[in-house]
Amino acid sequence: MINQNDAALSAVNPITVNCGESIDISVVMAWREKLLEILSAKSAVLLEANSVEKFDTAGLQVMVAFIKDAKVQGLSVQWLNPSDVIRRAATLTDLTTALELPDVI
Amino acid sequence: MTIDMEQFKTTYIEESHEGLEVMESKLLEMDAGETDEDAINSIFRAAHSIKGGGATFGFSDISNFTHVVETLLDEIRNGERVINQEAIDLFLTSVDVIREMLTAAQKGEAIDEARASDVKQQLEKMLGTQADDPATLVETQANPNNVGWDIHFIPFPEMLTRGNDVVRMFRELGELGAFDVQADLAKLPTLKDLNPEECHIGWKITLTGSVLRDQIDEIFAWVEGDCELIITPLADTKPTKQDAKRQSQAKQPPVKVTAAAERRVGAGAESSSIRVDIEKIDALINMVGELVITQSMLSQLGEDFDMGRCEKLLKGLGQLERNTRELQESVMRIRMIPISFAFNRFPRMIHDMCGKFGKKVVLKLSGESTELDKTVMEKIGDPLVHLVRNSLDHGIEMPEQRVAAGKPESGTVHLNAFHQGGNIVIEITDDGAGLDKDKIFAKAVEKGLVEASTVLSDDKIYDLLFQPGFSTAEQVTDISGRGVGMDVVKRNILALGGSVEVATELGCCTTFTIRLPLTLAILDGQLICVGDETYIIPLISIIESLQVDKKSVSAIAGKAELYKLREEYIPIIRFHHVFGVHTEKISLENGLLVVVEGNGYKAALLVDDLLGQQQVVIKSLETNFRKIDGVSGATILGDGTVALILDVAGLIRVAQSGKHQHPLNTIENDGVAA
Numbered sequence: 196m197i198n199q200n201d202a203a204l205s206a207v208n209p210i211t212v213n214c215g216e217s218i219d220i221s222v223v224m225a226w227r228e229k230l231l232e233i234l235s236a237k238s239a240v241l242l243e244a245n246s247v248e249k250f251d252t253a254g255l256q257v258m259v260a261f262i263k264d265a266k267v268q269g270l271s272v273q274w275l276n277p278s279d280v281i282r283r284a285a286t287l288t289d290l291t292t293a294l295e296l297p298d299v300i
Numbered sequence: 301m302t303i304d305m306e307q308f309k310t311t312y313i314e315e316s317h318e319g320l321e322v323m324e325s326k327l328l329e330m331d332a333g334e335t336d337e338d339a340i341n342s343i344f345r346a347a348h349s350i351k352g353g354g355a356t357f358g359f360s361d362i363s364n365f366t367h368v369v370e371t372l373l374d375e376i377r378n379g380e381r382v383i384n385q386e387a388i389d390l391f392l393t394s395v396d397v398i399r400e401m402l403t404a405a406q407k408g409e410a411i412d413e414a415r416a417s418d419v420k421q422q423l424e425k426m427l428g429t430q431a432d433d434p435a436t437l438v439e440t441q442a443n444p445n446n447v448g449w450d451i452h453f454i455p456f457p458e459m460l461t462r463g464n465d466v467v468r469m470f471r472e473l474g475e476l477g478a479f480d481v482q483a484d485l486a487k488l489p490t491l492k493d494l495n496p497e498e499c500h501i502g503w504k505i506t507l508t509g510s511v512l513r514d515q516i517d518e519i520f521a522w523v524e525g526d527c528e529l530i531i532t533p534l535a536d537t538k539p540t541k542q543d544a545k546r547q548s549q550a551k552q553p554p555v556k557v558t559a560a561a562e563r564r565v566g567a568g569a570e571s572s573s574i575r576v577d578i579e580k581i582d583a584l585i586n587m588v589g590e591l592v593i594t595q596s597m598l599s600q601l602g603e604d605f606d607m608g609r610c611e612k613l614l615k616g617l618g619q620l621e622r623n624t625r626e627l628q629e630s631v632m633r634i635r636m637i638p639i640s641f642a643f644n645r646f647p648r649m650i651h652d653m654c655g656k657f658g659k660k661v662v663l664k665l666s667g668e669s670t671e672l673d674k675t676v677m678e679k680i681g682d683p684l685v686h687l688v689r690n691s692l693d694h695g696i697e698m699p700e701q702r703v704a705a706g707k708p709e710s711g712t713v714h715l716n717a718f719h720q721g722g723n724i725v726i727e728i729t730d731d732g733a734g735l736d737k738d739k740i741f742a743k744a745v746e747k748g749l750v751e752a753s754t755v756l757s758d759d760k761i762y763d764l765l766f767q768p769g770f771s772t773a774e775q776v777t778d779i780s781g782r783g784v785g786m787d788v789v790k791r792n793i794l795a796l797g798g799s800v801e802v803a804t805e806l807g808c809c810t811t812f813t814i815r816l817p818l819t820l821a822i823l824d825g826q827l828i829c830v831g832d833e834t835y836i837i838p839l840i841s842i843i844e845s846l847q848v849d850k851k852s853v854s855a856i857a858g859k860a861e862l863y864k865l866r867e868e869y870i871p872i873i874r875f876h877h878v879f880g881v882h883t884e885k886i887s888l889e890n891g892l893l894v895v896v897e898g899n900g901y902k903a904a905l906l907v908d909d910l911l912g913q914q915q916v917v918i919k920s921l922e923t924n925f926r927k928i929d930g931v932s933g934a935t936i937l938g939d940g941t942v943a944l945i946l947d948v949a950g951l952i953r954v955a956q957s958g959k960h961q962h963p964l965n966t967i968e969n970d971g972v973a974a
Binding site for chain 1: 460461465466467468470471474479481482483485488489490491492494496497499500501503
């Protein structure tokens with residue numbers, strides 16, 4: 196059960212994650228550890244993903260699992276300017292909704 | 301992260317060689333005019349992988365060449381072309397060219413561009429002309445399902461770790477037609493339980509448009525066996541037979557464990573790497589685990605030792621000995637590979653030779669899974685080739701001759717391998733004309749190898765085949781018949797510590813039997829002592845040991861000493877004399893004789909004492925010191941001393957050569973009756 200106060204607090208002070216250039220199989224183990232740590236902080240998350248150039252199936256999957264878990268815990272995850280690479284990969288694999296990617300404005 | 305591409309290049313080259321083996325064997329199984337769908341798909345996949353890898357690793361020559369092969373194969377696969385004998389032969393030549401290119405890439409050498417370009421032109425010519433040739437053009441199968449396809453795609457967990465990426469594949473699919481996809485996340489675990497390198501998402505895809513099934517297959521070719529894949533035409537949602545087959549194939553355990561190693565054996569084709577069945581590695585790890593446990597038990601015992609625990613110590617040491625032996629056996633097993641790697645070259649060789657000589661031959665292989673040491677395998681390749689060539693060239697008759705002799709038109713060459721004792725036995729049998737002993741003897745007399753008056757047993761006559769310069773072939777061919785080869789065959793086999801025998805029946809059959817040790821690294825030896833020295837006689841060379849019975853010793857012309865063993869007279873070799881070792885035991889009286897056999901000759905070695913028997917690890921004397929006649933190597937004993945390993949055949953040769961004087965201590969001096 197999520198404590199409403201915690202949720203409110205985390206929303207005020209989100210953790211910003213700079214996604215760097217790669218979320219792919221070569222670094223996906225490290226990403227999992229990083230995302231588990233973020234989940235344990237029970238804070239809202241901002242994924243800064245405008246520079247991501249490598250985003251493959253393994254990357255997609257780890258992010259989907261993270262967002263699913265965050266949702267179950269009531270944590271908010273938002274993307275900040277996801278790169279075209281992310282959007283294309285998500286569209287091709289029907290994972291745009293699961294990744295909760297924002298609509299293109 | 302920096303990736304060392306060199307290691308992948310090596311793997312690519314090894315896997316491509318295996319792919320070529322598949323292509324070759326499937327092509328040889330094919331009949332002109334009949335398209336075996338499974339076979340052609342296997343050939344296509346192998347070519348596709350070679351082409352793809354070639355492009356990835358910068359071997360553009362290989363990639364470009366294989367592309368043409370692949371295109372031609374694709375037309376056959378699509379039913380746009382029937383495969384005729386000319387195409388089969390051209391594909392086989394292409395396999396040779398790709399193999400040469402791979403070998404050149406491996407060695408960093410330049411390829412034979414003229415040959416590659418010539419074969420490529422022939423392929424292009426076939427591509428350009430024959431497809432339009434009404435004689436060979438078959439009606440292109442209409443695609444009744446040009447509305448599109450349903451694709452059910454569930455990757456196996458490890459698919460991603462093999463360099464596959466669904467995003468890339470879907471991008472390529474999207475380029476073929478209108479693409480609609482639905483992800484299935486039902487099996488995706490929580491982040492905590494997720495191994496992120498594994499894939500747990502499935503997809504259902506609907507691809508609409510005029511898309512050929514082969515175009516889809518090509519995209520999924522890299523993941524075949526790594527996923528569950530069902531492709532059904534949109535018009536017909538029932539899976540085709542081929543789909544069902546693919547699915548069942550895909551459901552097989554995805555981890556492929558292969559013991560396959562270097563395929564081509566023989567000179568110039570020796571590989572420095574070996575692929576090992578994972579079960580062998582697991583056995584090795586288990587052994588090491590046992591050893592660690594024993595070592596820890598012993599070191600605990602050592603920390604708090606008193607004489608009361610002596611029995612426990614002995615038990616522990618016994619355990620250590622067992623562990624060491626098992627570990628040694630496990631390690632040796634790693635080097636063991638099936639003889640099929642040597643046999644695999646023969647279907648092609650026989651195919652080519654039959655084409656050349658107009659003979660009809662069926663090759664029968666059995667015992668292909670019999671294992672032997674990789675080094676032995678690599679060295680036996682060429683002698684085997686020579687013997688098989690001989691069987692084809694001299695043994696099997698022309699079809700009309702066979703029919704006239706009441707035999708089937710097609711001859712049979714049978715290669716058989718099996719283990720017997722500590723050896724591997726390889727038999728090469730043909731149902732050809734057999735060996736004519738009178739002809740062999742006459743030829744040997746003509747060549748001056750024997751006197752016309754000499755009386756030889758059948759075996760000795762057949763043995764003349766292995767004499768240098770001997771050949772009975774009436775016409776010298778480029779295959780065999782130059783009289784060089786059979787002597788080399790025998791020499792090579794002897795050098796491996798093996799033997800070769802021939803058995804034949806005129807007009808019926810000939811069998812060459814090769815016996816080889818399973819490994820060259822270890823042998824079972826009998827330790828003997830002469831003076832202060834310890835020597836090792838390979839157990840395989842020992843017939844028996846006995847104490848001298850003075851009544852059985854005799855001398856011939858006061859020179860050689862013979863020992864009568866049952867009905868046979870065997871020359872006595874005074875070991876200390878041959879090796880110049882000082883010993884007190886120079887008398888034959890009550891001496892110990894070890895009866896040995898090497899290269900068909902027997903001898904009785906006079907030794908001081910017999911010590912134990914043990915397995916010894918052979919160290920090359922030639923590499924570490926120099927070659928010595930009568931000695932095949934050396935080993936280090938448990939007490940750290942070096943013991944020489946005897947080459948029994950060599951020792952008998954040395955003793956017979958008379959390089960060593962007859963011992964001063966003669967039979968008379970021994971007090972043994974002459």
